[in-house]
Amino acid sequence: MLGLIRNNHYKIISTFKLLLIFFVFIGFAVLVFGKRNTSLLTVYSYLSIVGLSLSTAIRLRKNNTGKWDQYILTFPIKRSDIVKSEFITQAISLIVGVLITGILFSSFFAIYGFLFDRYIDTLLIFSSSIGISLFMSAVFFPFSYRDNKDRTEVIGIISLLIGIGLMIGIITMLNTIFKNPTDTQLIIIGIGVQVLAIVTYLISFFYTSSAFLRQEF
Amino acid sequence: MKDILKLDKVGKRYATSNFEIKDISFSLPEGNILGFIGENGAGKTTTINCILNTIEKDSGTIKIFGREMSDEDTDIREHIGVVYDGNNFPEYLTATQLASILEKIYKNWDSLIYKGYMNRFNLPESQKIKTYSRGMGMKLAMAVALSHKPKLLLLDEATSGLDPIMRDEILDVLLEFVKEEDHSILLSSHITSDLEKIADYIVFIHQGRIILHKTKDELIYDYAVMRCSQKDFKNIATEDMIAYREKAHQIDVLVSDKNKMCRKYKNIIIDNTSLDEIMLLLVKGKNHAWSNQE
Numbered sequence: 001m002l003g004l005i006r007n008n009h010y011k012i013i014s015t016f017k018l019l020l021i022f023f024v025f026i027g028f029a030v031l032v033f034g035k036r037n038t039s040l041l042t043v044y045s046y047l048s049i050v051g052l053s054l055s056t057a058i059r060l061r062k063n064n065t066g067k068w069d070q071y072i073l074t075f076p077i078k079r080s081d082i083v084k085s086e087f088i089t090q091a092i093s094l095i096v097g098v099l100i101t102g103i104l105f106s107s108f109f110a111i112y113g114f115l116f117d118r119y120i121d122t123l124l125i126f127s128s129s130i131g132i133s134l135f136m137s138a139v140f141f142p143f144s145y146r147d148n149k150d151r152t153e154v155i156g157i158i159s160l161l162i163g164i165g166l167m168i169g170i171i172t173m174l175n176t177i178f179k180n181p182t183d184t185q186l187i188i189i190g191i192g193v194q195v196l197a198i199v200t201y202l203i204s205f206f207y208t209s210s211a212f213l214r215q216e217f
Numbered sequence: 218m219k220d221i222l223k224l225d226k227v228g229k230r231y232a233t234s235n236f237e238i239k240d241i242s243f244s245l246p247e248g249n250i251l252g253f254i255g256e257n258g259a260g261k262t263t264t265i266n267c268i269l270n271t272i273e274k275d276s277g278t279i280k281i282f283g284r285e286m287s288d289e290d291t292d293i294r295e296h297i298g299v300v301y302d303g304n305n306f307p308e309y310l311t312a313t314q315l316a317s318i319l320e321k322i323y324k325n326w327d328s329l330i331y332k333g334y335m336n337r338f339n340l341p342e343s344q345k346i347k348t349y350s351r352g353m354g355m356k357l358a359m360a361v362a363l364s365h366k367p368k369l370l371l372l373d374e375a376t377s378g379l380d381p382i383m384r385d386e387i388l389d390v391l392l393e394f395v396k397e398e399d400h401s402i403l404l405s406s407h408i409t410s411d412l413e414k415i416a417d418y419i420v421f422i423h424q425g426r427i428i429l430h431k432t433k434d435e436l437i438y439d440y441a442v443m444r445c446s447q448k449d450f451k452n453i454a455t456e457d458m459i460a461y462r463e464k465a466h467q468i469d470v471l472v473s474d475k476n477k478m479c480r481k482y483k484n485i486i487i488d489n490t491s492l493d494e495i496m497l498l499l500v501k502g503k504n505h506a507w508s509n510q511e
Contacts, residue, residue, distance in 0.1 A: 003321030010314050011307065066304025073271045074299040075322050076291040213288060216272040 004077065004085035012059040016093065019055050020100070023048045027104040036112050044104065046129045049097040050160070053133035056093035058156040060086050061144040070217040080209040086141065087205045094133050098126065120186045127190035128167055134197035136163030138204035145208050145215065170196070218246040220280075221369050221401040222268065227277035229267055238263050238425040241277065245369075245418070248398045250391065252412030252433070253405040254496060255422035261405040264422065265373045268403075269299065281369065295324055298362030302374035305358040308347030312340060312357060316364075323365035334360035338386070352383040359390055370394060370402040376411050384408070388415050409492035413437065419492065423500055433492075440495060441475035444468075444486040453482065460502035471498040 027044060034040040063069065072082060105122065109115075116122060140159035144152055174181075174189055181189065222245040230237035238260040245251045255261050267274040270286055278285060286293045306315055312335060320326040335342055338356040340349075349357065355375060362370060370391070376384045392415055394400050406412060412419060412433070419436055421429035429436075445453065450461070450468045457478065461470040471490070472478045479487055 003318045006321060007307075007310075007318045010310055010318070014309070066306070066308070067301040068305065068307045070266075070271055071299065071301060071305050074269050074294060074297065076294040076324070077322060078291060079288050214273075217266070 001077070001081055001085055001088075003075075004072075004082060005089055008060055008085055008089040012056050012089065012093070015055055015059050016052070019052055020096075023052070023097075023100055027100065030104065031107055031111065036115055038115050041105065041108055042125055045101045045125050046132070048101050048104075049094065049126075049129040050133050050136070050163075052097035052100075053090065053094050053137060054156055054160055056090055057137055057140045057144075057159075058152050060089060061141070061152050061155075063150045063152070073217060079212050083141070083145075083205065083209045083212050087137075087201070087208075090137050090141075091201075094130065094137075097133070098130060101126070101129075118183065120183050120190070123190045124186065127193050128171070131170075131193045131197040132160075132163045132167045134163075134201045135166045136160050138197075138200045139163065141204055142208045142211060145212050167193075218248065219283075220244040221247050221282060221399075222251075222403060223278075223280045224264070224268070225278045225280075227264065227267055227279060228275045229263055229272065230275055231263075236260075236263075236425065238267075238422070241267075241422070241427055243418075243420045243427060243430050245401050245403055247401055248395060249417040250395055250402040250404060250415050251418045251420060252409075252416030252492075253403055253420050253422065254407060254409055254412060254492065255405075256407060256496075256500060259422045260425040261422055262373055263425075265371055265403070265405060268371065269297070295365070296368040298365065298367035298370045300355070300358040300362050300370070300372045300375040302377055303351075304346075304354055305361070306346050306354070308345065310346050311344060312342040312346065315346070315357075315361065316342075319361060319365070325366045327364055327366060330366070331360055331364035334363060334390075352379050355379060355383070355387065359387055363390070363394065368400055370400075370404075372402065372404045372406075374405055374407070376404075376406055376408055384411060391415055409496060413492055421496065421499065428499055429495070435473075436492060436495060437489070439474055439476075440490050441472050441478060441487045442490045442494060442498070443470040443472055443478060443482065444488060445470055449482070449485050453485075457481070460498045462498050462502040469494075469498060469502075471495060471502065 027048070030040050030044050073079065136159045139162045140155060143155045143159065147155060170193060178185055178189070224244070225242050227241040228237065228239045241260075241264055243251070253261050253264070263272070266272040268279055268281070270288065281293050282296065284290065284293060310318070316328065316331050320328060338353075338360060340353055340357055340360070346354065346357065358375070376387055379387070388411060391402055391404070395402060404412065404416065416433045419429065419431055419433050420427060443453070445468045447468065450470065453470060457472055459471040459473055461468055472487070475487060475489070
């Protein structure tokens with residue numbers, strides 16, 4: 001497993017580093033030139049968390065030239081471990097995105113003070129951006145494993161749209177149910193969305209593993 | 218001698234292309250090299266993929282080290298080294314990075330063996346694999362396949378596209394590998410001269426069927442080609458012929474017992490043959506047993 005994760009790391013690192021530099025730079029710009037604009041901060045959190053996840057997913061599933069995808073099946077590892085390593089790598093990239101955004105939020109609050117209306121808004125921003133990333137990944141992996149024409153980017157974009165759509169759908173549904181939610185209810189909603197996204201991600205892993213088991217090379 | 222690999226009536230059919238391999242049976246005893254020959258598209262890679270479980274066979278059994286290998290049987294794959302034709306490894310890696318991945322995957326990975334082969338093959342470890350030539354890529358694949366101390370090597374067209382010097386280097390490595398009694402190699406190739414040098418057994422696959430399975434010595438020393446005129450040809454008993462092929466002024470007849478034919482047909486020239494010629498006569502010729510069965 002560690003070998004596979006290391007391989008994934010080598011596979012994504014060049015693109016990931018570039019994006020990381022880009023997001024650090026943009027984050028710095030938001031801090032310095034964005035002044036007290038919380039909308040910019042919100043947009044940044046979606047861009048960095050979802051953007052890093054999308055780029056990692058696409059890079060992970062981009063077909064290798066040559067026989068590597070076939071060769072890897074001859075290793076003393078189970079097919080489900082190959083899928084698992086990709087889901088773990090994807091989760092790590094999500095955590096990195098959350099950390100960068102977290103650092104930016106903390107720096108912003110340290111410099112300008114807390115400018116959102118409620119503390120709970122921060123939780124909801126993180127909760128929804130993590131949710132979109134997880135839903136997107138949960139859709140992306142099974143489709144990309146089923147695709148044999150290397151249409152990774154297209155599948156990535158479609159998965160992103162589905163992820164955003166799911167999140168909007170959930171938020172709309174919750175807004176209909178809770179007209180004026182209390183802070184406690186919002187915390188429960190925020191955590192509930194996370195749990196739902198994680199469960200979807202896990203279901204996607206098991207489904208992808210079982211599909212990959214039947215795949216021929 | 219124990220069989221390290223045994224295939225029994227293996228079949229696989231591709232619905233999209235209608236191509237199939239059928240009733241593939243052969244075994245590879247310990248300490249031997251089996252040359253798996255056939256023209257392009259004959260079914261060599263499909264058979265190897267069935268052995269490695271990268272595709273699912275429709276019928277038959279494949280036993281490696283006496284066991285059928287499923288996805289769960291990772292312990293069997295610890296003892297198998299594989300080399301495919303072409304680029305085996307991702308281009309974004311260097312040889313050092315590749316080793317750092319594989320040492321976490323194979324329990325028996327030996328960095329000293331790997332380094333030894335890298336030095337022996339003059340392969341730059343810190344250079345990206347994408348900058349390697351085809352020959353360097355194949356040498357790297359050999360180094361990787363041997364560095365986790367496998368007992369069975371499966372090589373699919375591993376020497377094709379290489380110059381004679383590189384091929385010879387790789388063949389030397391293979392001969393060293395089978396010095397160990399419990400090591401075996403299945404080498405698929407259409408370069409029959411390589412197999413003449415190192416193989417103990419030859420299995421010939423054509424249109425998805427095994428049409429010949431003999432020891433190399435039988436083929437080289439017992440098989441022969443009779444060079445006949447039309448008149449001579451008419452005197453040859455059908456049961457003596459494996460296959461024949463008409464040329465401009467001569468008919469070549471493949472026979473399986475050179476000495477017997479020499480005694481029986483004293484006026485006909487009988488030459489020793491090569492795997493290439495046997496392959497040609499079996500594929501292009503007429504009247505051979507396997508085509509009569511069809």
